[in-house]
Amino acid sequence: xxxxxxxxxxxxxxxxxxxxxxxxxxxxxxxxxxxxxxxxxxxxxxxxxxxxxxxxxxxxxxxxxxxxxxxxxxxxxxxxxxxxxxxxxxxxxxxxxxxxxxxxxxxxxxxxxxxxxxxxxxxxxxxxxxxxxxxxxxxxxxxxxxxxxxxxxxxxxxxxxxxxxxxxxxxxxxxxxxxxxxxxxxxxxxxxxxxxxxxxxxxxxxxxxxxxxxxxxxxxxxxxxxxxxxxxxxxxxxxxxxxxxxxxxxxxxxxxxxxxxxxxxxxxxxxxxxxxxxxxxxxxxxxxxxxxxxxxxxxxxxxxxxxxxxxxxxxxxxxxxxxxxxxxxxxxxxxxxxxxxxxxxxxxxxxxxxxxxxxxxxxxxxxxxxxxxxxxxxxxxxxxxxxxxxxxxxxxxxxxxxxxxxxxxxxxxxxxxxxxxxxxxxxxxxxxxxxxxxxxxxxxxxxxxxxxxxxxxxxxxxxxxxxxxxxxxxxxxxxxxxxxxxxxxxxxxxxxxxxxxxxxxxxxxxxxxxxxxxxxxxxxxxxxxxxxxxxxxxxxxxxxxxxxxxxxxxxxxxxxxxxxxxxxxxxxxxxxxxxxxxxxxxxxxxxxxxxxxxxxxxxxxxxxxxxxxxxxxxxxxxxxxxxxxxxxxxxxxxxxx
Numbered sequence: 142x143x144x145x146x147x148x149x150x151x152x153x154x155x156x157x158x159x160x161x162x163x164x165x166x167x168x169x170x171x172x173x174x175x176x177x178x179x180x181x182x183x184x185x186x187x188x189x190x191x192x193x194x195x196x197x198x199x200x201x202x203x204x205x206x207x208x209x210x211x212x213x214x215x216x217x218x219x220x221x222x223x224x225x226x227x228x229x230x231x232x233x234x235x236x237x238x239x240x241x242x243x244x245x246x247x248x249x250x251x252x253x254x255x256x257x258x259x260x261x262x263x264x265x266x267x268x269x270x271x272x273x274x275x276x277x278x279x280x281x282x283x284x285x286x287x288x289x290x291x292x293x294x295x296x297x298x299x300x301x302x303x304x305x306x307x308x309x310x311x312x313x314x315x316x317x318x319x320x321x322x323x324x325x326x327x328x329x330x331x332x333x334x335x336x337x338x339x340x341x342x343x344x345x346x347x348x349x350x351x352x353x354x355x356x357x358x359x360x361x362x363x364x365x366x367x368x369x370x371x372x373x374x375x376x377x378x379x380x381x382x383x384x385x386x387x388x389x390x391x392x393x394x395x396x397x398x399x400x401x402x403x404x405x406x407x408x409x410x411x412x413x414x415x416x417x418x419x420x421x422x423x424x425x426x427x428x429x430x431x432x433x434x435x436x437x438x439x440x441x442x443x444x445x446x447x448x449x450x451x452x453x454x455x456x457x458x459x460x461x462x463x464x465x466x467x468x469x470x471x472x473x474x475x476x477x478x479x480x481x482x483x484x485x486x487x488x489x490x491x492x493x494x495x496x497x498x499x500x501x502x503x504x505x506x507x508x509x510x511x512x513x514x515x516x517x518x519x520x521x522x523x524x525x526x527x528x529x530x531x532x533x534x535x536x537x538x539x540x541x542x543x544x545x546x547x548x549x550x551x552x553x554x555x556x557x558x559x560x561x562x563x564x565x566x567x568x569x570x571x572x573x574x575x576x577x578x579x580x581x582x583x584x585x586x587x588x589x590x591x592x593x594x595x596x597x598x599x600x601x602x603x604x605x606x607x608x609x610x611x612x613x614x615x616x617x618x619x620x621x622x623x624x625x626x627x628x629x630x631x632x633x634x635x636x637x638x639x640x641x642x643x644x645x646x647x648x649x650x651x652x653x654x655x656x657x658x659x660x661x662x663x664x665x666x667x668x669x670x671x672x673x674x675x676x677x678x679x680x681x682x683x684x685x686x687x688x689x690x691x692x693x694x695x696x697x698x699x700x701x702x703x704x705x706x707x708x709x710x711x712x713x714x715x716x717x718x719x720x721x722x723x724x725x726x727x728x729x730x731x732x733x734x735x736x737x738x739x740x741x742x743x744x745x746x747x748x749x750x751x752x753x754x755x756x757x758x759x760x761x762x763x764x765x766x767x768x769x770x771x772x773x774x775x776x777x778x779x780x781x782x
């Protein structure tokens with residue numbers, strides 16, 4: 142598992158010479174290795190080298206670790222495929238070797254990320270360069286080799302061509318200038334006359350040498366290679382020259398493949414914000430100044446902190462936020478760059494619309510409760526998604542805007558004016574009559590949360606109400622109206638035409654001795670409408686309920702009784718009440734039906750009225766008068782065009 146190169150560990154070392162020796166380690170198992178290498182000289186001197194190494198068994202393996210591309214022409218392509226396989230399906234180390242680093246923990250079984258780090262200007266592309274392989278599966282990877290001439294190389298060749306052309310032009314101009322000067326000198330020469338006497342002429346002064354006609358200022362200045370346009374004639378001429386004179390080249394590349402275990406993908410509700418930290422480390426021996434690529438400013442990912450320079454071995458935390466706007470998967474690449482290399486990240490996240498159902502639709506009616514007692518009812522939120530859903534419950538009666546929203550006329554005074562407030566009668570002192578628990582928390586994936594709503598009235602009223610807002614991730618998802626009624630005594634009657642207004646003062650009024658004052662006779666008004674159709678009158682029906690409140694006191698009465706006096710007197714006018722006498726158990730209601738059949742010979746234009754008394758006996762005896770009114774209205778036919 143150890144190899145020494147060059148020459149398999151043999152060689153000659155000259156005086157004052159230094160030789161670098163490579164020790165190559167190839168682990169066969171995932172464990173820690175410790176061994177010694179002995180270097181011997183001709184005079185039997187020994188030098189011991191203690192070595193330590195750690196064997197790593199990666200969770201992913203490649204189908205090929207050495208790839209030979211066929212000879213490829215410039216601007217042509219060669220393609221090779223390989224597989225990245227995840228064979229790690231079990232952590233049982235007794236049946237097969239398991240992925241681990243040395244004697245460390247066994248790698249978890251699950252999706253595993255891989256990334257090929259491709260050197261720049263390598264003429265090589267890999268698709269996909271980053272991916273995830275599930276246990277027992279493999280991923281097909283395509284490697285594409287496309288050799289080309291770098292643009293800067295062609296631009297430099299274009300500059301050399303321009304310089305050669307300028308030099309050639311300068312030489313030609315020089316030669317042309319010298320030739321013209323020579324012609325001028327030859328034309329000026331004349332033949333000298335013969336003299337009988339020779340005399341030595343005095344030497345003429347030397348003629349000054351003429352300077353080059355091309356001054357230094359006119360010398361050619363080569364352009365910057367980067368200024369050569371890629372579509373210029375100079376660039377095309379240089380490219381053609383390089384292609385004609387290109388000699389074959391051999392490239393050898395070592396491409397590392399990084400592996401990382403992948404945790405579960407973050408699933409977040411739409412418009413929810415979540416933070417993630419990623420730690421990066423400088424594993425080189427150089428001081429690195431970091432910078433990053435730009436994330437999509439309109440995307441869901443955001444880098445919250447700045448990058449800084451890293452000393453060798455130093456670490457830095459990157460804080461990312463993920464705020465999805467839609468229910469879908471998001472992917473975005475990010476590169477952390479330095480002069481020594483780059484680190485590629487793939488940011489992933491899944492936005493999900495929270496599918497949470499409420500067991501109550503719009504209204505939660507607690508029913509009747511004795512004053513100064515309480516009743517608790519429940520409702521549920523069910524989370525049908527795979528993420529935790531944050532919730533909060535707020536009552537409108539505790540809202541800061543409650544008083545501003547209630548500064549409108551009551552509905553009975555302004556029927557055309559609608560108020561958005563659901564807050565009705567509260568306890569004295571404007572204290573909230575309803576309470577909810579819990580008011581904040583989270584619902585786990587595929588789970589439900591039960592809420593308790595407690596109704597605690599401190600005085601008698603039929604118009605207790607409040608609004609409850611159920612917020613999911615700080616957004617209102619459900620609006621529920623809470624309603625309840627309170628009585629001082631066990632019995633209650635509900636139904637009939639409205640004869641009261643649902644507004645009352647919450648001021649505590651002074652109490653008086655009313656023992657000598659007779660109780661006011663309470664009224665129930667029912668209007669029955671019969672329809673005339675084909676000269677026939679239909680029977681009109683109305684209902685009201687008599688109920689008995691369940692008390693929390695042990696000695697409280699368990700039922701009430703009601704009786705309608707002289708119901709036979711109503712028969713002559715066509716009214717029938719059923720039943721006229723009954724017992725109502727605690728916590729239940731009894732429905733009383735009133736019907737009206739117009740008597741024979743009844744004038745449809747006439748209104749019939751009747752009154753009958755009803756007594757209810759419970760912890761006290763209460764008397765009611767039932768006011769019956771009957772009318773007939775004409776059925777109008779609609780003609781289809």
